[in-house]
Amino acid sequence: MRLSRYFLPVLKETPAEAQIVSHRYMLRAGMIKQASAGIYSWLPLGFKVLRKIENIIHEEQARAGHIAMQMPTIQSADLWRESGRYDAYGEEMLRITDRHDREMLFTPTAEELITDIFRSYVKSYKDLPLTLYQIQWKFRDEIRPRFGVMRGREFYMKDGYNFDLTKEDALHAYNRHLVSYLRTYERMGLQAIPMRADSGPIGGDNTHEFLVLAETGESEVFYDAQITDLKFGDREIDFDSHEQCRAVLDEFTSRYARTDETHDEAVWAEVPEERKRTARGIEVGQIFYFGTKYSDAMGATVQDSEGGKVPVHMGSHGIGVSRLLGAIIEASHDDKGIIWPEGVTPFHCGIVNLKQGDDEADAACESLYASLTALGLEPLYDDRNERAGGKFATMDLIGLPWRITVGPRGLKNGVVEVTSRRTGESEELPPEQAVEKIARIYGVLGA
Amino acid sequence: MRLSRYFLPVLKETPAEAQIVSHRYMLRAGMIKQASAGIYSWLPLGFKVLRKIENIIHEEQARAGHIAMQMPTIQSADLWRESGRYDAYGEEMLRITDRHDREMLFTPTAEELITDIFRSYVKSYKDLPLTLYQIQWKFRDEIRPRFGVMRGREFYMKDGYNFDLTKEDALHAYNRHLVSYLRTYERMGLQAIPMRADSGPIGGDNTHEFLVLAETGESEVFYDAQITDLKFGDREIDFDSHEQCRAVLDEFTSRYARTDETHDEAVWAEVPEERKRTARGIEVGQIFYFGTKYSDAMGATVQDSEGGKVPVHMGSHGIGVSRLLGAIIEASHDDKGIIWPEGVTPFHCGIVNLKQGDDEADAACESLYASLTALGLEPLYDDRNERAGGKFATMDLIGLPWRITVGPRGLKNGVVEVTSRRTGESEELPPEQAVEKIARIYGVLGA
Numbered sequence: 019m020r021l022s023r024y025f026l027p028v029l030k031e032t033p034a035e036a037q038i039v040s041h042r043y044m045l046r047a048g049m050i051k052q053a054s055a056g057i058y059s060w061l062p063l064g065f066k067v068l069r070k071i072e073n074i075i076h077e078e079q080a081r082a083g084h085i086a087m088q089m090p091t092i093q094s095a096d097l098w099r100e101s102g103r104y105d106a107y108g109e110e111m112l113r114i115t116d117r118h119d120r121e122m123l124f125t126p127t128a129e130e131l132i133t134d135i136f137r138s139y140v141k142s143y144k145d146l147p148l149t150l151y152q153i154q155w156k157f158r159d160e161i162r163p164r165f166g167v168m169r170g171r172e173f174y175m176k177d178g179y180n181f182d183l184t185k186e187d188a189l190h191a192y193n194r195h196l197v198s199y200l201r202t203y204e205r206m207g208l209q210a211i212p213m214r215a216d217s218g219p220i221g222g223d224n225t226h227e228f229l230v231l232a233e234t235g236e237s238e239v240f241y242d243a244q245i246t247d248l249k250f251g252d253r254e255i256d257f258d259s260h261e262q263c264r265a266v267l268d269e270f271t272s273r274y275a276r277t278d279e280t281h282d283e284a285v286w287a288e289v290p291e292e293r294k295r296t297a298r299g300i301e302v303g304q305i306f307y308f309g310t311k312y313s314d315a316m317g318a319t320v321q322d323s324e325g326g327k328v329p330v331h332m333g334s335h336g337i338g339v340s341r342l343l344g345a346i347i348e349a350s351h352d353d354k355g356i357i358w359p360e361g362v363t364p365f366h367c368g369i370v371n372l373k374q375g376d377d378e379a380d381a382a383c384e385s386l387y388a389s390l391t392a393l394g395l396e397p398l399y400d401d402r403n404e405r406a407g408g409k410f411a412t413m414d415l416i417g418l419p420w421r422i423t424v425g426p427r428g429l430k431n432g433v434v435e436v437t438s439r440r441t442g443e444s445e446e447l448p449p450e451q452a453v454e455k456i457a458r459i460y461g462v463l464g465a
Numbered sequence: 466m467r468l469s470r471y472f473l474p475v476l477k478e479t480p481a482e483a484q485i486v487s488h489r490y491m492l493r494a495g496m497i498k499q500a501s502a503g504i505y506s507w508l509p510l511g512f513k514v515l516r517k518i519e520n521i522i523h524e525e526q527a528r529a530g531h532i533a534m535q536m537p538t539i540q541s542a543d544l545w546r547e548s549g550r551y552d553a554y555g556e557e558m559l560r561i562t563d564r565h566d567r568e569m570l571f572t573p574t575a576e577e578l579i580t581d582i583f584r585s586y587v588k589s590y591k592d593l594p595l596t597l598y599q600i601q602w603k604f605r606d607e608i609r610p611r612f613g614v615m616r617g618r619e620f621y622m623k624d625g626y627n628f629d630l631t632k633e634d635a636l637h638a639y640n641r642h643l644v645s646y647l648r649t650y651e652r653m654g655l656q657a658i659p660m661r662a663d664s665g666p667i668g669g670d671n672t673h674e675f676l677v678l679a680e681t682g683e684s685e686v687f688y689d690a691q692i693t694d695l696k697f698g699d700r701e702i703d704f705d706s707h708e709q710c711r712a713v714l715d716e717f718t719s720r721y722a723r724t725d726e727t728h729d730e731a732v733w734a735e736v737p738e739e740r741k742r743t744a745r746g747i748e749v750g751q752i753f754y755f756g757t758k759y760s761d762a763m764g765a766t767v768q769d770s771e772g773g774k775v776p777v778h779m780g781s782h783g784i785g786v787s788r789l790l791g792a793i794i795e796a797s798h799d800d801k802g803i804i805w806p807e808g809v810t811p812f813h814c815g816i817v818n819l820k821q822g823d824d825e826a827d828a829a830c831e832s833l834y835a836s837l838t839a840l841g842l843e844p845l846y847d848d849r850n851e852r853a854g855g856k857f858a859t860m861d862l863i864g865l866p867w868r869i870t871v872g873p874r875g876l877k878n879g880v881v882e883v884t885s886r887r888t889g890e891s892e893e894l895p896p897e898q899a900v901e902k903i904a905r906i907y908g909v910l911g912a
Contacts, residue, residue, distance in 0.1 A: 025532050025595060027586035051582055053537050054569070059582055060535040062597070068535070085472050088507040088515070090500050090619045091538060091602055092559075092571070109564045112539075114571075117556045117606045122501070124539070124561075124571075135498055135506055139474035148472060150509070155538055155602065159564045172537045 019365065020387075021400045025062050028412055038234045040347035041166030043356050047416045049343070056163025056171035063416060064343065066364035068174065071342055072153055074205050074361065075176050082198040082257045084149040084178055089128050089135075091155055095121035097130040101315045110158045112171075124157035129312050129334055132179045136330070137318040143183045146320065146330070149191060151178030153339060165234075167340045168300070174340040181330045183322065185309065186260075188331035192224060192307045193263035195335040199228055199303055200250040200270065202337070207359020208346060210302050211245055213275040224307035224333075227277065229299030232348035239299040240281050242273035242289050277301075300345045307333040356417030357439050360459060365398035366390070367456050368418045370409045372425030374401060382424050382434065382449060389453045393462045397422075414439065420459065422452050466812065467834075468847045468859075472509050475859055485681045487794035488613030490803050494863045496790070503610025503618035510863060511790065513811035515621065518789050519600055521652050521808065522623050529645040529704045531596040531625055536575050536582075538602055542568035544577040548762045557605045559618075571604035576759050576781055579626045583777070584765040590630045593767065593777070596638060598625030600786060612681075614787045615747070621787040628777045630769060632756065633707075635778035639671060639754045640710035642782040646675055646750055647697040647717065649784070654806020655793060657749050658692055660722045671754035671780075674724065676746030679795035686746040687728050689720035689736050724748075747792045754780040803864030804886050807906060812845035813837070814903050815865045817857065819872030821850045829871050829881065829896060836900045840909045844869075861886065867906065869899050 027048040036042040044050045049064030060068055098104035112124040153176045163171050180191035203210035210228035229239055248270055255262050274289050313329035322328050350357045371383045383399060390397045400409045413421050423435040433446040436455055457463040474495040483489040491497045496511030507515055545551035559571040600623045610618050627638035643659060650657035657675035676686055695717055702709050721736045760776035769775050797804045818830045830846060837844045847856045860868050870882040880893040883902055904910040
């Protein structure tokens with residue numbers, strides 16, 4: 019993309035309403051614009067990151083064998099009455115009356131609707147196990163929306179639902195989601211720690227939240243320092259294997275890690291003093307096993323192998339997609355702006371032309387742009403007629419992990435400069451080697 | 466995907482509520498399920514096609530230089546008061562009151578919000594031209610929703626908005642959209658004819674609808690038979706060139722083609738009798754130029770090159786994404802089911818194992834599956850322990866354009882059968898040549 023043809027409305031001033039760094043930078047980098055309280059438009063740069071995150075989730079869900087679908091945002095109140103949640107949900111549910119005076123709502127989550135779909139079609143244990151998921155807009159009418167996309171009213175969420183014949187199978191689905199989420203967050207450059215949690219209005223006993231450590235987190239967290247050494251990494255895993263998924267769960271949840279909601283001083287006391295850590299954390303996902311809570315209430319049964327009718331065991335599993343942008347920025351920024359992890363960066367690198375209009379510099383930039391694009395990479399070329407300082411400030415603010423700087427002086431020596439946004443380190447390279455370096459970083463050339 | 470692990474709830478019976486063929490087949494093929502009147506869940510097969518269509522639109526919008534973003538579904542009534550449309554829109558607008566008693570609405574279209582975004586950031590003619598678009602869920606509270614996704618209440622729509630300094634530039638944006646839409650529909654296997662239309666509540670004089678000819682279309686259409694010979698095809702076009710885009714518009718709109726809304730008997734009389742055609746058509750998109758209607762009302766101005774403030778010229782451009790699934794099926798089916806065009810098919814081909822459990826047949830299917838997958842193709846392998854007849858009926862119903870049939874008898878002769886869903890013609894080929902044939906059809910091997 020050429021910046022002269024893009025829509026990147028960066029702001030010099032920090033909007034007064036933004037209290038935390040991710041909100042400030044998302045506004046300043048032209049990623050979002052508030053439309054109403056707690057409701058945002060996703061400007062092009064923000065939308066690109068949202069799509070990248072969405073795609074990673076789709077890929078990782080497919081890897082785990084989960085099936086994508088999509089449910090509507092507006093649902094009938096009647097379904098929610100079957101589970102008893104229509105009355106229980108309170109004022110956070112956005113309730114709507116349509117032109118025929120039917121009671122509707124904007125879905126905050128979808129256990130009822132997915133259970134209705136399940137019971138309409140699935141009659142036999144032979145069709146299990148089954149995990150369906152969607153990535154869809156949700157609404158919670160927060161009384162005081164704040165912190166930008168971190169606690170908005172309209173938000174983008176991945177919500178998945180497993181249906182299993184037995185508790186054991188459903189717990190495997192739970193474990194499988196935990197494994198899948200660890201992979202998913204790591205691909206986004208995040209360390210998200212599973213912590214034992216409260217189930218809240220979803221219900222059930224087994225539940226873990228995934229928390230990203232950040233000073234601005236809404237939760238106080240208590241954890242054993244050993245936990246931050248754990249990496250899921252590149253390990254191959256058979257998502258059908260109960261043992262393999264269970265082993266990952268054990269590895270990642272056997273050390274103490276809880277939020278203030280579930281913190282237990284007696285257990286905490288057993289953690290060696292030198293490994294005790296307290297910090298703040300941002301919740302970016304949660305998994306639940308809640309057994310037959312919804313299948314009992316809504317009559318979602320299947321025939322088992324002996325011909326008897328049994329309620330299915332279920333769980334639900336969520337990732338806060340729009341909120342993740344905020345969490346990633348909270349975890350990865352400096353005082354100049356955002357620092358995107360390579361996995362989610364809106365553009366793979368920036369190209370800064372120090373002397374727009376100089377034939378040689380223009381030609382070198384065009385050539386870099388063409389070479390990178392031909393490799394399937396997406397550079398953002400700042401081709402505006404602006405001072406170098408302004409161009410650098412914009413690149414630093416929007417946080418592309420790599421920048422190629424092109425100027426007449428370097429070109430005289432046959433080089434351009436490749437700079438890491440994270441370390442600030444620069445390297446002078448001939449243009450073709452600069453392209454090769456970027457290509458290797460993104461894995462589009464062999465290592 | 467292996468069918469045994471997929472969620473494809475095909476129905477044997479035709480649901481009574483479905484009056485048109487696309488609605489019937491979408492329900493029977495397990496693509497959608499009604500959640501409330503005019504509101505559908507997109508089951509996995511339907512969601513896959515929806516995503517394919519969405520991706521084609523994103524690719525073609527990018528090719529035309531348009532910038533993707535996303536606006537929220539819930540918007541404030543205040544903005545809509547600025548344009549005067551809050552009161553004008555009538556009961557089709559889903560009006561909502563939030564917990565703080567603020568008047569909100571579920572957006573049926575987004576001229577107001579995009580104009581607000583524009584006026585907040587863009588101050589100079591130097592930032593023009595600019596075209597922003599989104600693909601997002603919309604809601605129109607139809608009094609009598611019907612025909613499945615063709616006239617639903619919650620629907621998925623691409624809506625784009627151009628901002629230009631002059632009427633001439635805005636008309637170029639209009640023409641550019643027309644060109645881009647022709648390409649877009651053709652990639653989906655559709656012939657969509659631009660017809661002069663009424664502007665309705667959007668406003669403006671210049672507007673064309675794109676209609677797909679189909680018996681069940683809601684509009685009566687009158688056209689010159691020469692128009693159906695026109696193909697956009699593979700032609701290269703410079704979307705920045707006013708002349709090139711204008712030439713395409715002239716070519717595709719110079720012959721008579723109108724709906725009953727704009728039909729003009731006097732002009733119609735000039736069409737040679739033998740070329741006159743009347744038919745029915747499904748509207749799948751519409752483009753508008755409406756000048757300064759919203760920029761005047763909402764104060765969206767820029768500084769021109771002489772320092773004066775001028776209102777921007779705008780247009781808006783929509784594609785009915787969810788409705789397109791219905792339109793494609795109306796245009797492409799037979800009495801056994803859907804016939805997907807290759808561009809939008811949910812899976813590239815089916816693999817039918819005639820004798821599940823037979824070692825050789827199973828191994829041959831697995832090998833085909835692996836080879837196709839390695840090429841980046843997505844086959845649907847019917848690995849269920851079902852009769853051949855049932856497997857064929859399912860494949861015909863869900864409409865994958867190609868089927869590979871594998872059975873012990875063929876394998877004895879070293880062949881499998883490749884069948885075209887459209888023609889019903891079969892060809893016996895060694896497995897590796899079957900893979901090659903499918904790969905060539907989808908352009909993943911050189912021709």
